[in-house]
Amino acid sequence: MRLVESRATLTITYVVLGIGLFTALFPIVLLVLNSLKSAQEIVQxxxxxxxxxRFDNFARAWKDARFSTTFWNSAMLTALTIILVCSTGSAAAFVLARKKIKAWKVVTFYLLATTTAPIQLFLFPLYFGFAKLGLINNVFAVSLVYTAIYSPFAIMLLRTYFLAVPKEIEEAAIIDGASSWQVFTRVMLPIVSPGILTVALIIGLYSWNEFLIATTFLQRQDKLTAVVSFFLLSGQYSSDWGEIMAAALIIVLPIVVLFVFLQRRFIEGMAGGSVKG
Structure with a gap:
């Protein structure tokens, strides 16, 4: 009886996993197929x-979307955001994990509120402030906005990693003569590196795909990101869907390849971050 139940459970599990796999892969397969067709075939x-x-779809998409320039802008913006979020977020998370803060509930509420608050609330004040300071079309300035948006999430996630590290390790390093900065950089950061990698992947994905802020603060043609230039491929009255599908595949491919290579570390990092809150 138990054998029958276990087989039934296993069958149901495989069916559910199969449905999930089909749901996840079907859009990607459809994207690949349509990127190799003409616009007429896609409509039909x-x-x-x-x-x-039609491999020429990719060549035309690369040229028309100016990916040689916009890819570099997206890569630079994403890299700056990852560096800023991981450096400031890890430092803040370490302090919040190791220091007893009486107003921790207030800090938690603030981090949750800033994580869930829609960016549209701050978009117009930010734009006018940036325009006054001459920071429109400045990639570094936009990375600061991204850092402010994504840092609360990074701090809350990284704090769980620092909490999971036994305090005895930190105390042993201090006894050996290490300063607080050395404890943080040489002892704690290597231990929580899976969490930092997880944060870097998530923040990188968000930054690479972000549209609203990028299209608001980066308006010059030579400052557009890849996602914004992809959006501009669609015409008002007609669109070359083969070219658009090819451009979408070009944008998605770097993220997919990066995740495939780092998926094990990413999964380990997400699992490790849920150990202790």
Missing amino acids: NPLALPQVI
């Missing part, structure tokens, strides 16, 4: 296989 039947493989 987006689910069919391409009659003639």
Whole structure:
């Protein structure tokens, strides 16, 4: 009886996993297929296989979206945001994890509020402030906005990693003569590196795909990000859907490749961050 139940449970598990896998992969497969078709074929039947493989879609998408420039802008913006969030977030998380703060509930409420608050509330004041300071079309300035938005999440996640590290390790380093800065940089950071990698991947994904702030503060043609330039490929009255699909695949591919290579560390990092809150 137990054997029958275990087999039934295993079958149901595989069915559910199969449905989940199909749901996750179907849009990607459809994107790849349509990126190799002409616009006419996509309109006629987006689910069919391409009659003639159109690799020229990728060449036209790269040229028309100016990906040689916009990819660099996105990469620089993403890298700056990751560096700023991971450096400031890890330092703040270490202090919050190791110091007894009486107003911790207030700090927690503040971090949760800033995480859930919509950016639209601050968009117009930020824009006018940036315009007054001459920071429009400044990639570093936009990375500061991203840092302010994503840091609360990073701090709350990294704090759980620092809490999971036994205090005896820190005390032993202090006894050996290490300063607080050395304890943080040489002892704690290597231990919580899986969490920092997890934060870097998540923040990198958010920054790479972000549209609203990028299109508001980066308006010059040579400062556009890849996502914004992709959006501009769509015309008002007509669109080359083959080219658009190819451009979408070009944008998605770096993130997918990066996640595939780092998925084990990412999963380990997410699991480790849920050990202690």
